[in-house]
Amino acid sequence: MKCFNHPQSDGVAVCKSCGRVLCHDCCAEVGTGSACKGRCESDVEDLNIIIKRSKSAYQKTGGAYKRNGIVMLILGLAFIFIGIIPVITGQGYATVFLAIMGLLFVIWSYFSFVSAKQITNIEE
Ligand SMILES: [Zn+2]
Ligand SMILES: [Zn+2]
Structure with missing residues (x-):
């Protein structure tokens, strides 16, 4: 060219x-x-500012996913713990649904971490 x-x-x-x-x-x-x-110098300067802004917004989204993932993980483990203890101690299976919910939370948190990682990868 x-x-x-x-x-x-x-x-x-x-x-x-x-x-x-x-x-x-x-x-x-x-x-x-x-x-x-x-x-076009001033136009490209403006463009650079816009790109920079959207990048930092993206980073924030990644951080939010990560925080979400941590909260879900803690909640999930707590639910599993609360749900499984009576089963182990022989008090019955009434709380098993809590453990299953906890498991779902853990899976959910896993996907939050994966999304956060993908966003961070795009960043890098
Ligand atoms: Zn020329
Ligand atoms: Zn130009």
Whole structure:
């Protein structure tokens, strides 16, 4: 691809804002991206800010999943504990449903952790 402005020069970058191919002379570095020098620089700056914001929002979602997972895990283990003790001590099976609920909580927490991990992976 040749530069949009200089057909004789090879393109070295693509503007993050308008998508035009730029040569070394036309390209301006803005954060992690390239922009048309003197034309799209401020647009790409704005874009970078938006991307940064959405990334941190994503990170927060990952953290929320993780917290959710921890709460579910603790609740689940507590329910299993409360539900299983009478069974072990021979007081009957009336509380077994608590243990099953606890197991569901543990599974739920597992999926929360997996989601949190996936989000963190995208981040990295
Ligand atoms: Zn541009
Ligand atoms: Zn050029």
